[in-house]
Amino acid sequence: xxxxxxxxxxxxxxxxxxxxxxxxxxxxxxxxxxxxxxxxxxxxxxxxxxxxxxxxxxxxxxxxxxxxxxxxxxxxxxxxxxxxxxxxxxxxxxxxxxxxxxxxxxxxxxxxxxxxxxxxxxxxxxxxxxxxxxxxxxxxxxxxxxxxxxxxxxxxxxxxxxxxxxxxxxxxxxxxxxxxxxxxxxxxxxxxxxxxxxxxxxxxxxxxxxxxxxxxxxxxxxxxxxxxxxxxxxxxxxxxxxxxxxxxxxxxxxxxxxxxxxxxxxxxxxxxxxxxxxxxxxxxxxxxxxxxxxxxxxxxxxxxxxxxxxxxxxxxxxxxxxxxxxxxxxxxxxxxxxxxxxxxxxxxxxxxxxxxxxxxxxxxxxxxxxxxxxxxxxxxxxxxxxxxxxxxxxxxxxxxxxxxxxxxxxxxxxxxxxxxxxxxxxxxxxxxxxxxxxxxxxxxxxxxxxxxxxxxxxxxxxxxxxxxxxxxxxxxxxxxxxxxxxxxxxxxxxxxxxxxxxxxxxxxxxxxxxxxxxxxxxxxxxxxxxxxx
Amino acid sequence: xxxxxxxxxxxxxxxxxxxxxxxxxxxxxxxxxxxxxxxxxxxxxxxxxxxxxxxxxxxxxxxxxxxxxxxxxxxxxxxxxxxxxxxxxxxxxxxxxxxxxxxxxxxxxxxxxxxxxxxxxxxxxxxxxxxxxxxxxxxxxxxxxxxxxxxxxxxxxxxxxxxxxxxxxxxxxxxxxxxxxxxxxxxxxxxxxxxxxxxxxxxxxxxxxxxxxxxxxxxxxxxxxxxxxxxxxxxxxxxxxxxxxxxxxxxxxxxxxxxxxxxxxxxxxxxxxxxxxxxxxxxxxxxxxxxxxxxxxxxxxxxxxxxxxxxxxxxxxxxxxxxxxxxxxxxxxxxxxxxxxxxxxxxxxxxxxxxxxxxxxxxxxxxxxxxxxxxxxxxxxxxxxxxxxxxxxxxxxxxxxxxxxxx
Numbered sequence: 001x002x003x004x005x006x007x008x009x010x011x012x013x014x015x016x017x018x019x020x021x022x023x024x025x026x027x028x029x030x031x032x033x034x035x036x037x038x039x040x041x042x043x044x045x046x047x048x049x050x051x052x053x054x055x056x057x058x059x060x061x062x063x064x065x066x067x068x069x070x071x072x073x074x075x076x077x078x079x080x081x082x083x084x085x086x087x088x089x090x091x092x093x094x095x096x097x098x099x100x101x102x103x104x105x106x107x108x109x110x111x112x113x114x115x116x117x118x119x120x121x122x123x124x125x126x127x128x129x130x131x132x133x134x135x136x137x138x139x140x141x142x143x144x145x146x147x148x149x150x151x152x153x154x155x156x157x158x159x160x161x162x163x164x165x166x167x168x169x170x171x172x173x174x175x176x177x178x179x180x181x182x183x184x185x186x187x188x189x190x191x192x193x194x195x196x197x198x199x200x201x202x203x204x205x206x207x208x209x210x211x212x213x214x215x216x217x218x219x220x221x222x223x224x225x226x227x228x229x230x231x232x233x234x235x236x237x238x239x240x241x242x243x244x245x246x247x248x249x250x251x252x253x254x255x256x257x258x259x260x261x262x263x264x265x266x267x268x269x270x271x272x273x274x275x276x277x278x279x280x281x282x283x284x285x286x287x288x289x290x291x292x293x294x295x296x297x298x299x300x301x302x303x304x305x306x307x308x309x310x311x312x313x314x315x316x317x318x319x320x321x322x323x324x325x326x327x328x329x330x331x332x333x334x335x336x337x338x339x340x341x342x343x344x345x346x347x348x349x350x351x352x353x354x355x356x357x358x359x360x361x362x363x364x365x366x367x368x369x370x371x372x373x374x375x376x377x378x379x380x381x382x383x384x385x386x387x388x389x390x391x392x393x394x395x396x397x398x399x400x401x402x403x404x405x406x407x408x409x410x411x412x413x414x415x416x417x418x419x420x421x422x423x424x425x426x427x428x429x430x431x432x433x434x435x436x437x438x439x440x441x442x443x444x445x446x447x448x449x450x451x452x453x454x455x456x457x458x459x460x461x462x463x464x465x466x467x468x469x470x471x472x473x474x475x476x477x478x479x480x481x482x483x484x485x486x487x488x489x490x491x492x493x494x495x496x497x498x499x500x501x502x503x504x505x506x507x508x509x510x511x512x513x514x515x516x517x518x519x520x521x522x523x524x525x526x527x528x529x530x531x532x533x
Numbered sequence: 534x535x536x537x538x539x540x541x542x543x544x545x546x547x548x549x550x551x552x553x554x555x556x557x558x559x560x561x562x563x564x565x566x567x568x569x570x571x572x573x574x575x576x577x578x579x580x581x582x583x584x585x586x587x588x589x590x591x592x593x594x595x596x597x598x599x600x601x602x603x604x605x606x607x608x609x610x611x612x613x614x615x616x617x618x619x620x621x622x623x624x625x626x627x628x629x630x631x632x633x634x635x636x637x638x639x640x641x642x643x644x645x646x647x648x649x650x651x652x653x654x655x656x657x658x659x660x661x662x663x664x665x666x667x668x669x670x671x672x673x674x675x676x677x678x679x680x681x682x683x684x685x686x687x688x689x690x691x692x693x694x695x696x697x698x699x700x701x702x703x704x705x706x707x708x709x710x711x712x713x714x715x716x717x718x719x720x721x722x723x724x725x726x727x728x729x730x731x732x733x734x735x736x737x738x739x740x741x742x743x744x745x746x747x748x749x750x751x752x753x754x755x756x757x758x759x760x761x762x763x764x765x766x767x768x769x770x771x772x773x774x775x776x777x778x779x780x781x782x783x784x785x786x787x788x789x790x791x792x793x794x795x796x797x798x799x800x801x802x803x804x805x806x807x808x809x810x811x812x813x814x815x816x817x818x819x820x821x822x823x824x825x826x827x828x829x830x831x832x833x834x835x836x837x838x839x840x841x842x843x844x845x846x847x848x849x850x851x852x853x854x855x856x857x858x859x860x861x862x863x864x865x866x867x868x869x870x871x872x873x874x875x876x877x878x879x880x881x882x883x884x885x886x887x888x889x890x891x892x893x894x895x896x897x898x899x900x901x902x903x904x905x906x907x908x909x910x911x912x913x914x915x916x917x918x919x920x921x922x923x924x925x926x927x928x929x930x931x932x933x934x935x936x937x938x939x940x
Contacts, residue, residue: 030677
């Protein structure tokens with residue numbers, strides 16, 4: 001009896017069949033996973049969502065997950081090994097980010113109205129670095145010491161091509177996460193939920209109406225980028241978003257041009273520095289009404305000459321226009337309002353000032369290169385006092401007539417009394433960003449990356465220079481000396497003592513007692529457009 | 534004037550005239566045969582076969598070019614319209630195109646009783662490419678990711694099987710590239726690099742050796758065409774990896790610390806010498822007429838040298854680029870020798886190329902800074918031309934000898 005030998009035709013068709021089976025093995029579970037899925041979906045947000053597009057995937061969005069992925073207090077199962085599969089359970093909470101409540105082996109709890117679970121894989125120490133190429137992977141840190149878990153969530157979410165024009169700048173995208181019949185998570189009902197902040201978004205505080213105002217220039221869309229970024233004059237727009245003191249959305253307005261910075265005047269009008277074009281280095285001082293309409297506009301002025309706002313007079317401080325191409329000392333400072341230049345010219349200064357702070361009739365001029373601050377009478381231009389003995393001063397804050405200086409490469413906070421004597425110096429900071437004086441109680445608050453070798457955030461300093469940590473943890477946005485800030489990174493409400501400051505991706509509101517922090521991560525609008533049909 | 538007429542044409546005219554005279558009775562059959570026998574003895578059927586082969590090769594190139602153009606067109610069409618398709622249409626189009634390429638292609642080959650074998654093989658090749666693309670696109674459609682490059686391995690297995698069923702070297706090359714890509718992906722996944730990461734040449738020397746071994750098995754079974762494909766990819770991996778190591782010692786951490794080495798490591802160090810000594814003794818006793826220049830002795834000595842070199846590279850704490858230069862020189866010289874000894878154009882040509890590349894890399898390394906640039910290029914270019922002419926003449930002579938021997 002001879003054995004059966006398949007013909008080449010049989011072999012070939014067998015191979016074709018095997019390949020079709022391989023493809024079907026990929027497709028079928030995915031389709032079954034969606035078709036038979038009956039669990040309720042959970043709404044998740046993608047923060048700082050940006051649009052991308054490639055030839056085969058088409059349009060998609062990517063960003064950071066709104067899940068709270070730090071769970072130091074959550075217990076982890078004993079003996080978890082690298083590569084082990086786990087199920088991470090999250091609890092939803094109104095007005096807050098979903099947080100991790102449990103990590104289990106193998107169990108697959110169903111989605112409910114208040115909880116959902118995402119499968120993940122424990123990442124070993126070696127994997128932590130070796131899998132760095134998987135950019136965008138959602139990674140949770142559970143327990144203490146933290147066990148790293150990579151969550152099985154897609155790093156991108158597909159959207160319709162027609163949705164791309166809606167995705168100007170970082171957005172907030174909401175999508176429904178489904179458990180999947182076979183446990184493979186997937187997203188549906190993807191829609192735009194709001195706008196998030198770019199790095200160049202600025203804010204101001206309306207003390208009288210207790211409103212937080214955010215100036216958010218729009219980023220270029222993918223279509224703009226495809227056109228090579230060429231935009232005609234007037235095509236650039238900014239949004240002005242208004243929030244109440246709890247961080248709840250109140251309203252929004254659209255403004256032509258790019259708002260570089262702004263403040264709120266006593267009558268409620270906005271005073272903003274607006275560039276007509278995206279990359280323009282010239283700005284105008286514009287008075288805006290609450291609907292974003294320009295009421296008055298100054299002549300253009302070079303942005304690098306602007307030194308600060310003078311809220312009381314509704315003007316800006318700037319370096320007087322040089323008469324030669326390469327400005328040489330002496331330099332002068334002058335006020336420019338929407339109606340034009342106001343006298344007197346103040347100076348002379350032997351270096352180009354870095355910033356000007358005005359309080360009442362007094363103004364302080366910061367000259368970083370000459371390591372000094374000069375106090376002048378704003379009305380007459382008379383020099384009241386010169387503060388020397390400083391080391392590379394980068395920022396100043398004024399409490400009536402007490403001066404606080406961030407100096408020594410942003411590692412030291414110095415208090416200078418009215419008579420010019422150094423009251424105290426506190427070194428051992430890293431990345432000192434800003435200081436805000438407490439007019440009533442003396443001392444104040446400061447933002448720094450590190451203090452005495454430990455992460456800092458927001459710290460309190462008292463009249464004598466003693467530093468204390470606050471209960472709430474915050475991460476003030478770092479600031480390089482090359483970054484231009486006209487109105488500053490921090491505002492303190494004189495009425496209720498709350499502190500508003502910029503974090504990397506949010507505007508944080510710190511309660512007066514320093515215990516609670518609210519983050520405004522973007523402006524949510526109801527009924528945002530669907531991004532995927 | 535007669536000198537203007539090619540000999541082949543003259544013979545044909547005379548042959549036709551003789552046949553015509555014989556047919557008309559002007560010549561007897563014997564006279565005709567005698568006259569025909571005086572004509573050129575060049576075997577016309579052989580020449581026709583050569584011409585046919587040349588024509589066939591031209592047709593193959595045309596058809597393969599057409600297949601590539603068709604594939605590019607389809608790719609562009611789908612790339613342009615992909616985002617417009619719904620999920621169902623995307624998945625369906627992937628399945629339909631793959632099956633269509635395979636079935637149509639196979640039916641056009643001789644095995645499928647078709648009369649366009651070359652077009653059929655080109656379409657089967659497209660089917661193979663499409664199958665690889667299917668897996669990638671389905672992963673994109675369903676947001677899938679994997680811990681291991683299993684998809685590449687599945688593709689390789691499918692491509693290898695199809696290459697042997699339809700006896701296509703083109704598909705075999707695709708499969709071998711797939712194997713290299715899969716191995717690179719696994720090495721990359723395992724050690725943290727991007728999957729095309731070229732920072733681990735040692736690993737690829739091992740893969741190259743394995744591919745060469747498979748090529749050797751094919752040659753042993755008389756499948757020289759497939760053997761050549763395996764050997765070519767294997768040689769490329771070995772030479773390229775050694776060349777990279779001779780420029781940058783990318784895996785400095787791959788060293789042995791002999792003070793802490795286990796007995797197994799010592800055994801691996803000593804064993805080759807024991808085996809080589811035993812082999813030489815056996816050769817000397819069993820084949821007393823064997824000279825030191827005969828292939829078996831040379832092979833043993835070469836392996837001994839390579840193992841010594843590997844041992845030095847493994848234990849040295851100093852810069853190892855020089856040792857890798859020596860290794861590449863030895864390997865490429867051995868490849869040239871084996872190419873001549875085994876009458877293998879693949880071994881000969883590939884080894885010659887890398888011998889020259891090695892030479893020019895050293896020329897660049899040692900003389901780029903030392904010489905004026907004009908002189909560098911004059912010397913380099915002239916040496917390249919002269920060396921190229923000499924090597925090409927030698928190579929042709931050797932390859933012609935292979936062809937004559939094969940005939």
